[in-house]
Amino acid sequence: MLIIAGIGVVLGFLTYEVIYYFNPFSPKATLSWMIAFVIGIVRQHALHRYFTFSHKGSYVKSLYKAFMVDIGALVFSAVLHLFLVEVVHLHHRWVWGICLLSTALISLIFLKVYIFRPVKKS
Numbered sequence: 866m867l868i869i870a871g872i873g874v875v876l877g878f879l880t881y882e883v884i885y886y887f888n889p890f891s892p893k894a895t896l897s898w899m900i901a902f903v904i905g906i907v908r909q910h911a912l913h914r915y916f917t918f919s920h921k922g923s924y925v926k927s928l929y930k931a932f933m934v935d936i937g938a939l940v941f942s943a944v945l946h947l948f949l950v951e952v953v954h955l956h957h958r959w960v961w962g963i964c965l966l967s968t969a970l971i972s973l974i975f976l977k978v979y980i981f982r983p984v985k986k987s
Contacts, residue, residue, distance in 0.1 A: 866917050873909045874965065880904055881961055894957035895947045898964060899939060906935045909972075934975040938968040 881901040888897045910931045914924070942964040949960040 866913075869909075869912045869917050870969070873905065873912060876908060877901060877905045877965065878961065880908075885957065892947060892951055894950045894960065895943055897957075898946045898961060899943050902935075902939050902942065902968070906931055935968070935972060938971040941971070942968045 881897055884900050885893065885897040888900075890896050907928070910928050914927060945967060946960055946964050949955045949963065950957055955963075
C-alpha cells in the first residue's frame with residue numbers, strides 16, 4: 866500500500882506541475898490542484914484496485930464510490946488551497962503538499978472500509 870501511495874505521490878506531483886505550467890487561468894494554483902486531483906482519483910483508484918486490494922467487483926461501481934469519497938476531499942482541499950495560496954501567500958508547492966496530506970488522510974480512512982470492501986458472495 867505504501868509503495869502504491871508513493872508512486873501516486875510522485876505521479877500526482879508531476880501531473881500538478883505540468884498542469885500548473887500550462888494553466889493560463891486564475892487562480893492558477895488552485896485550479897491546477899483541482900484538475901490534477903480529479904486525474905489522481907482515476908489513477909490512484911486503478912493502482913489500488915489492481916496492486917493493493919486485488920478487488921474483484923465492478924470497476925465502475927468502485928470508481929463511482931471513490932469519486933463520492935474524493936469529491937468531498939476535493940471541495941475541502943480546494944478551499945484550503947485557495948486560502949493558503951491567495952490569503953496566506955504560501956508557495957503553491959508547499960500548499961500542494963499540505964493539501965495532499967489532508968486529502969490522503971480522508972482517503973485512507975474510506976479506502977478499505979467503503980471503496981474496496983470485499984464483495985459479498987450470494
